[in-house]
Amino acid sequence: MRHGRPNVLVTSAGRRGELIEILRQSFAAGGRRASVFTADASALSAAGLVGDGHHVVPRLDDPTYLDVLTRLCDELDVGHVVPTIDTELPLMASAVRHLDNQGTRVWVSGPETIALAQDKRLTNRFLAEHGLPHARQWDLDSLDDFHSLSFPVIAKPARGSSSVGLARVTSSDALSQLRTERGGQDYVVESVARGTEYTVDVLVDRLGTCRASIPRKRLEVRAGEVSKGVTVDRPDLAALAREVVTKLPDAFGVLNVQIFADATGPSAVIEVNARFGGGFPLTYRAGADLPGWLAQDIDLVPPTASLQWAAGLVMLRYDRAVFASADDLGVQT
Amino acid sequence: MRHGRPNVLVTSAGRRGELIEILRQSFAAGGRRASVFTADASALSAAGLVGDGHHVVPRLDDPTYLDVLTRLCDELDVGHVVPTIDTELPLMASAVRHLDNQGTRVWVSGPETIALAQDKRLTNRFLAEHGLPHARQWDLDSLDDFHSLSFPVIAKPARGSSSVGLARVTSSDALSQLRTERGGQDYVVESVARGTEYTVDVLVDRLGTCRASIPRKRLEVRAGEVSKGVTVDRPDLAALAREVVTKLPDAFGVLNVQIFADATGPSAVIEVNARFGGGFPLTYRAGADLPGWLAQDIDLVPPTASLQWAAGLVMLRYDRAVFASADDLGVQT
Structure with missing residues (x-):
């Protein structure tokens, strides 16, 4: 079997309903027949109702978590695990080799990049050591x-x-x-860094090469998530984010880099997130099919997914509701 | 013309994308051919991209606001105006007669109910005077x-x-x-009131009779909006909300009543909102077609919209994105 296991599992799925839809669409566009499953410690996951099947798993701090995850990937024929929250990344990185052996690839960077991304002191030191702009x-x-x-x-x-x-x-x-x-x-x-905040979504392939770098600007934030944003034609920010992730020791997959900048250029890299950002749907809808390209890279097939994208696309968000019966979710009324 | 003007205009539309979809679906189910338009002081309204046409209008405190609204309703052949935020309600109530004359009905309560709903001191005094449970x-x-x-x-x-x-x-x-x-x-x-918080969506017809009363429980709140909820079979809460709005001097349309309660019953009415609540999509999807029934009541046609609804429906929400070009929205990149 050349392409390995077909299905996708999004872990700590929570409210990532749009990411589920994107993964489904991206895999289908690539001619893959993939189910997109979800896992979360809670049955009450909105993304769980969007995907093809939701699985309640132990909490991340439960010692059985990785065993349960491994068995789940086996049972569901999962070829791609997509973690979504910072706190699960170290655990996922530690399980990469083990899961790889059963044909399950985790979309996660190595432990050094994760450690560095999760501690703003380490991020700041890394930036300073490499002569990159920092606060x-x-x-x-x-x-x-x-x-x-x-x-x-x-x-x-x-x-x-x-x-x-x-x-x-x-x-x-x-x-x-x-x-x-x-x-x-x-x-x-x-x-305080000069300018306003931009996020750059990047894709790093299995050889550590940055293959895509798409800047977007935050127009409004709500409850810590971007609620309005726009893709921007800023080659300077795209280049800076590419430089950052290329210098990271073991980056892999989709990450994002947060940068302050004004019209004269970037003033400081503020943060690296070694996972899909909450605003990633904007980058995807602007045309940058990072999941499709990453899946092809992992499977060693020639890329057909486009990495063209359009600047000047605005994303606006609202609360979308999905529904299920209280009995099915175990909710007491 | 028996049914008056056909179209709907949702004002201060903001992020009310689901309400737009509900109004469109409800009117279509009632055999009406209605466009659902939106208005907001900002071009960057997510609901604006969901509806059939978005109109940027002056801010509420602009003296020309009502003139612009009146003209817009005329041009767009609007029969039903649906306000959505508290701050616009007094203005809307003051314009009811004027708009009514041109065949545009505003889904808003009278000025006394609005004044009372917007001031928690007046709400509390009203509850006390009528012997209703209050903090x-x-x-x-x-x-x-x-x-x-x-x-x-x-x-x-x-x-x-x-x-x-x-x-x-x-x-x-x-x-x-x-x-x-x-x-x-x-x-x-x-x-502090005993128990947990419930919201009861109610419908008051043009004669001041409460025609529907549907309780739902908040399971989770995010940025002040219910992000997880469930409809509940609580006739005691439905009856209390019905009593509250029936005693209000001039309630009309869709309102909601927030109540604290435990298993033994309600302990206090906390708040009255004289508009669609953010969590209303749950009530609609549970089967209570309040917009359809209200439109029939306004048009004096026999009700066909169902007011049956199901307890035990869970709503979970995630951020849904809609897209437009920066040029079209006037966004600088």
Whole structure:
């Protein structure tokens, strides 16, 4: 069997309904007959109702998680596992070889890239060491002299995501108070980067080459997720993101790089996410079929999926509802 | 012309993409040929891309707003205007007679109901006067003795919505601090009601009779909107909501009533919203075609739309994206 197992499993599927639809469409366009299954610790996953079958699995911190996942991939004939949240990435990276042996490829970077992406201190150090644009950064707990800072500054958890816990701090008094409240919680303090925030979706192939780099601008954020965005023709940002992921030690698959920039160019790389970003549907609908290309790369077949894409596509989002019976989901009414 | 103008206009459409789809489906099921148009102060409305045509109108505080709306309804042959946000309701109520004269019916309650729904102090007084279950409530600014309270208490803006500014306060010190921060902003303090929160969607006809009352339970809230919910077989909550809206002076159309309750019954009515609730798609998909029934009531035709509905339907939501070109929306990239 040349192409290995046919099906796809999206883990920690949660609210990723659009990603499920994209994977289904991308695989079908590539002439593959793939079911897109979902897994989550909760039965109440919106994506679970969009996919071809939802499986409730143990929580990530449960010691049986990987065994259950392995067995599930075997039973469902899964060739591609797509993790979606930061907290599952180290676990997934540790299971790559084991799953590979049974013909299941995990769309995940290696452990060094994941460690680096998940800790803003390591990200910042990596950027500095490679001469890439970055914000000035300090540890909140070990910062001696608040008065030496140029306010405002940004304070955020070193290992946070989705802007949770992020605060814009405008004075040394406010920063002192923040340290009193959040001290010992591994907060970092950063200089404010010039410009506005862009996200660049990138695809890194199995040889570590960056094959696609698509910048989009955030127009509005809601509950930590981009709710309005637009693809932009910014070769400078595309090139910077490509440089970042190429210098990462063991990047693989679809990642995104968050960059502040203005009309004169990028001012700082803020974050690397070693997974599909929440706003990825915009990049896909603009024409960049990253899942299709990645699946072909994994299967060593010549690429037919297009990597052409269009700048100036706007994405607007609303709450889409899916329905099931309380009995089927185990919900008490 | 017996049925008046055919089309629908949803104002302040924003992210109400599902409501647009519901109105289109409901009217089509009723054998009506209706276009569902949208209006908003922003071109960047997700609902605008779901409907049959989006119109950018002045902001609500612009003195020309009602003139523009009136002209738009005329040009688009609009028979039904559906407002969606609290801040536009007083304006809409004031324009009812004027729009009615040109054959455009606004799905909005009268000014007394709207005033009462928008101010939690008036809501609380109304409930008390009618012997309906309610939380104890105080004005934050005029509260004398914090120590007389039984903590925790809930503090919230008297005229807020979507849980913005709501805080659970656990001590008199914390409440003092809140008063220092929010003093003069019309906060109210309420006793914590027993149980969990339910929303009851109701339909009030042109004679002021409550024709439908469907309770649903919130399972999860995200950014102030219900993201997971389930319809429930709770005749006690349905009856209480019916009693509330029947006692309101001039309720009309689709409203919802928020109630805290446990297994023993309701403990307090918390809020009345004189508009479609964000979670209304659940009620519709459970079978209660309130828009279809309301349109028939307005047109004085015998009801064919069903008001049967099913308990135990679960709604789960995810971010659905819609797309347009930056040029068409006037977005700079």
